[in-house]
Amino acid sequence: MKDKLERWLIALFIVGSLAVFVWTIQMRPRILVLHSYGADYSWVRDVNIGLKRVLDQKRSYAVRWHYMDLKRFPWREAKENAGIRSRRVIDEFSPDVIIAVDDDAQEYAAKYYVNHPKIKIVFAGINGDIEPYGYDKASNATGILERKQLTATRDAIRDAGIVHWPEGGAARLLLIGDTSESVKSDMEHLRKFDWKPVTVAETRLAGTFDEWQEIIRSAPGRADVIITTNYRKLTRSAASRELVSPEEVVKWTEGNSKLPVIGTNGFYVEDGGMLAIGTSGYEQGEVAAKLATQIIDKGTSPKLLPVVSTSQFVVFMRPALLKSHNVKLPPLYEAFARANNNYIE
């Protein structure tokens, strides 16, 4: 009798433990962080730092990270395959909130869950408009837009004394990038920006490294400053699918450009460039994570949370190159860059 009771109690313990286990798992809010690019990309690293500032405080959350890695493999079939795999991860994990970062994650995965009854979408890093993804009419989506900090960039051109306006006339800009969708969206935004008294002389997109080199070589005389957004999709040649490494592109550019080059992303300096006034990845991640926690903890509907835009920027500097280009910035820039460990000596 005692033996039988003991057996029943053990069975009760095992089944009860499993039930508690299942219940605990089911009750944990689930967040899927879906990145368009790879974990080793410096932009993604910064966004993750911002996300973790908030999500690390939420011990009860189950957070899963998925990287589509499409900066390294930007081909259409790679994007479609990554989209299929990401949607499967979403279906399997069934998150309460998807934090989708950058445009490919929206285009190939998150937009398929617009107006989903259970899954909410928080987007970040969208360079263009939200309409193509249907978020403007969605009841379950909100997020933060990624906008280049162009006022700060214009001020940096002025502060650097590259062109002393109004005496020296307005500085002429050459905007250059690769042919990726995010760069095209960025360029649209750059063209619409009121740069006065700086003027945009030319906007060029390069598909290959040869085209890039030709644009950089022929820039003097037509422009005074070059602004670059991204260059990770440059192929070795028109016939090749081999991507030229960002470090190689920047090394060549800094070594051959007669004009100072300024990046609109911090990675330009990390890749070997002189100066960058970049969108803050930390801000993108932190704001997106805060929106997600508001949705989960307070039950706020995403449609009641307005879409926000970038308000922060970060400065990246490489003093040796600034010196070689004879660019002198006020000490405040150096102090800001140093405070964020972005002063690369």
Place this chain on the structure above:
Amino acid sequence: MVEILKGKPLGKLATGLAITTFTGASLLSAIFLSSKSVNFVIYGLLPDQAQAQFQWLFWLYASAATGATLTIAYFVLFSLMQRNGEIHLLNKEQIAAQLHLLGPIRNREWSAVLGMGVFMLAVLTAAIHKIQPPWVAVAILYALLVYGFLDKKEFREKIDWPFLVYLAGIVGLVGTFNSVGLNDLLAANLVRLGSFMRTDFALFVPVLAAVIFVIRLAVPISTTIVVAAAVFMPLAVASGINAWVVGFTILVLGEMWFFPYQCSYYLQFRELMAKSGNYDEAAFLRFNVIMNFAKIGAIYASFPYWKWLGLL
């Protein structure tokens, strides 16, 4: 069985039974994650997020087309090569006597059936309860221990601990590869091969088969798979090819063998069968050679399915 069925020594029935026994145990070894130790090495070589995806059930889902093709190829080939005119009569009394000898199913056997049933059910419903299969397995082991279906002595002696230590070592080796950056080094030095793999995977498969065939002339199956996977899987990751597809292809191709000395478990099988010595080894080996080509065919047949799954 051949004796009971009154089959002829070295006849088609005897050879067919030998083929069925051997193939039944080995044909689908790559299809199930848990069917072979070296599968866990492939699993260990997958990037973290791919490991989260390729759990037991999704591994089976992704390999289903290959498994189905291999099974169909086996049945077609078997019916073509091993059809025979021998009439076999199963004596019901003999079967009843044998069942009587075995006796009723014991509690320990019921516990094994129940454990397997619970595990399979848990794996199939993982999407609902979200418990990872290893935790379910630990719970089942715990139940077997506390109920005394598996006692301490058996736990120590019946579990193949040396094998588990070996497995942990192999999986650890993979982590060491990644930690010291050997995977990146390989990828950086084999850029062209990576590019070839990405642009022409259909041609890469026979090249890989040829490489594995050459290695297999002198190296055992598991070692060949570990070495090939350690080289090609990081390369696949660096080249934008799904690492599981490459790892799985290596598993299937690595299992190919042409000469008996190349397959340790066939040598064991032959040794066991030597006592009765009643199957035609030449016919057995011919069947095996043709099945090797069926394995390559099964990989190609899986391409559309993998494309549909977004893996290729």
